[in-house]
Amino acid sequence: MKKIFSYTRQHKFVTIMGAISMLLCVSADLVVPYITEIFIDDVLTAGKYEILTTIIWIVVGITAIKFAFGFLREFLFDYLGITISRKIKEELFNHIEGLSFSYFDKVNTGELMSRVGEDADNILEIMGFGLRLTIEDGIYFIMAAVLLFRISVPLTLVALATMPIIAVLALKSEKQLNDVYERISDHIAELNTTAQENIAGVKLVKAFGREKHEILKFLRYNSKNYDLQMEHNKIWVKFFPLEEFLTNLSTVLVISIGGILAIYDQITVGQLVGFTSYLWMLTWPMRDLGWLINLLSRGKASIGKINKILAIEPKVADCENPEELKGINEGIVFENVSFNYGEKDVLKNINLNIPAGSTVAVMGTTGSGKSTLISLLGRNYDVTKGCIKIDGEDIRNLKVKSLRDNIALIPQDSFLFSDTVESNLKYGKLDASMEEMEKVVELACAKEFVDELDEGYDTLIGERGVGLSGGQKQRLCIARALLRDSKILILDDSTSALDMDTEYQLLKNLYEEEDKKTTFIIAHRISAVKNADLILYMEDGVIVEQGNHQQLLDKKGKYFEIYETQFKDFLDLSDDKAANF
Structure with missing residues (x-):
């Protein structure tokens, strides 16, 4: 990941503006539940209709901020992801072009195609969406937790009760997903190599009448790919539904206990509605956690494969002070x-x-x-x-x-x-x-x-x-x-x-x-x-x-x-x- 962040430093303006846009959007979202709380408690319950106009203009302003900076956030982070993906592809291709003949004696074309294509595109997904959403969800979680404690400490503790279990499940799933993605990445390279060699040598295949043999060979590789994808799917379905259940359980507990507290005037109705909105900002990152770990695991495997190639030094290279060869006279x-x-x-x-x-x-x-x-x-x-x-x-x-x-x-x-x-x-x-x-x-x-x-x-x-x-x-x-x-x-x-x-x-x-x-x-x-x-x-x-x-x-x-x-x-x-x- 260090290499990825080195690219973001080359685009400081885009990164900073994207981060500012993201923070403004998050801030706008965090204000909405508080405005809702005031509207219910002060306008509907207490009858302070004179502040209604102000509330409406604040909501209009928040909507405008989310529209403008939401567009800017999406555009800038997508631009950053596409730019970094392009630079990685260029650097990787340039590096491959500079490697010695001995390297190509041992590596398959399909593997290199996978690295330049699929693995570089995985990095685009991380930078354009995954990494941005991870940071955004982290901010939502921390800020929502702080604001929830402001409304009701006991209710917040109830909301957070299931979170440690979700975190443990997430860590376990990450470890297993990393392992399976490593194997999937390696096998896709083998699958691509088989397809590339077969298509390039299709005339020889037909001349020898070996179509059935090649189809069966491809089916074997494809079957193994299917098995690996199913292994990944089993890990996913083992953890994700449980995480989903725990986040929903948190919501059910908050509504149930919060309703009782509202009946006994421990909190106002407005505070309960605001609390529920903030709770969504708390549980949504936890819902995203499994999906984000899935995406980041795939990206981590791709970055590892790309870095492995970039770490290879050409065996044939210029000495410290090389001479120019301008002709042959002797x-x-x-x-x-x-x-x-x-x-x-x-x-x-x-x-x-x-x-x-x-x-x-x-x-x-x-x-x-x-x-x-x-x-x-x-x-x-x-x-x-x-x-x-x-x-x-x-x-x-x-x-x-x-x-x-x-x-x-x-x-x-x-x-x-x-x-x-x-x-x-x-x-x-x-x-x-x-x-x-x-x-x-x-x-x-x-x-x-x-x-x-x-x-x-x-x-x-x-x-x-x-x-x-x-x-x-x-x-x-x-x-x-x-x-x-x-x-x-x-x-x-x-x-x-x-x-x-x-x-x-x-x-x-x-x-x-x-x-x-x-x-x-x-x-x-x-x-x-x-x-x-x-x-x-x-x-x-x-x-x-x-x-x-x-x-x-x-x-x-x-x-x-x-x-x-x-x-x-x-x-x-x-x-x-x-x-x-």
């Missing part, structure tokens, strides 16, 4: 680089010297560490041992943003946003001109199919590029990276969906560019890597072979085996032709 050096993921050795003692402007191709078996090697270059993860240097400077001494600004990545997963072709391209460079976009689209061999789209660059493409083929998506992703015009270009198996001719032409365009970038190509096809300046072959996190295409063929090692496998038919055909001659 090259990139890997010095005894090792990387562990948990207890698993992913990379072991990697040593490389890559001149600026050269092309490095990386091949190897699945899980050999190819993508990890490239991830370390952009500080998606930090090396466990050794260091990576650009122009002699350890990349850990560089600003993370300036480092990544100099890297354009085309990932294995061709991710496109649900937007126009132009917007997806400009994700690489927001101020890009049409001429620049057309140039990179041509370099990426995407011009032909983009021109054939119904609305060209203004064509809306579906979620994650739905409506485009795998090869078309890859070419748009490559064009987007080229538009970024960074000094380092990384193609992480990003030509796998292209046919051989398109792949050849695209790579040829990259090799022939005037402003040659330091390029890394991760691929499985010899055709994609054979023209690289340096080819690495990796196994189990170790570089087992390196050299250019011809050097690796001459070694007759792993690379040569792949070459023979991929070009077997061509080599056999060449041998047959040679035999005929």
Whole structure:
């Protein structure tokens, strides 16, 4: 809750004006029973009709105050709640965006969606309604109790007799509700994750005919959610009706005993009516108590979940006085680089010297560490041992943003946003001109199919590029990276969906560019890597072979085996032709 109150300090004027409006409304309400008491005892009973006009004007004034400041109170507290909810969502989203890759390796998308959505909205309910009503009810209770003692001490003690029992019940219900809300919040995140994954992978589900399996899986999660909600409901119905009964019992006792006191002239009729009105201000907060505890428990659980995320520090961050990376003139050096993921050795003692402007191709078996090697270059993860240097400077001494600004990545997963072709391209460079976009689209061999789209660059493409083929998506992703015009270009198996001719032409365009970038190509096809300046072959996190295409063929090692496998038919055909001659 401390964090929530820190936001209210940023809006002191709204908070203070809301509090003043609330106090004026409460004060107006507290005056009404006293005016009623005077009206009955002095006007109706004693016949002092000369004060009737004054009483009417006071009631009109109270009504006007409640109307004006009641509106202001509701508006200001709603505004405060909405503003705080917005700021929390912004802060939470900004914080999530700044977390390291390692965090997203372990967390589910559905859980984060629950925190940014449902949990932040729970805070809106607390600030806009729950917290304000808690304070308001507290003031009503204290002031009404003071005024009740003014009218009749014995009757007030009768009215307060049931209150300690209600307080004990409220504390017990809060403890149980907190526990169940923690579990409900966690489970809703799991439920959201299941739904999100299923909807995102709906094509795979249908392709495998697994609709029934997924429906049953969702039903299991939904059934558990039902059980948790019913557990919450049982706690609610166990305490709330009893609290309701005790507050009503208090009213019955006061009316009964108060009537006897009025008959024996211990109190006046006006005082009894006024006392009953004040009693309502005493019992109403007690009626609200169960509901408010319910709301505050839910909010407390949500705040705890949000704070848990906000407490996470990014593992990759700037050092104290980071340097700006303005370009690459000399090259990139890997010095005894090792990387562990948990207890698993992913990379072991990697040593490389890559001149600026050269092309490095990386091949190897699945899980050999190819993508990890490239991830370390952009500080998606930090090396466990050794260091990576650009122009002699350890990349850990560089600003993370300036480092990544100099890297354009085309990932294995061709991710496109649900937007126009132009917007997806400009994700690489927001101020890009049409001429620049057309140039990179041509370099990426995407011009032909983009021109054939119904609305060209203004064509809306579906979620994650739905409506485009795998090869078309890859070419748009490559064009987007080229538009970024960074000094380092990384193609992480990003030509796998292209046919051989398109792949050849695209790579040829990259090799022939005037402003040659330091390029890394991760691929499985010899055709994609054979023209690289340096080819690495990796196994189990170790570089087992390196050299250019011809050097690796001459070694007759792993690379040569792949070459023979991929070009077997061509080599056999060449041998047959040679035999005929």
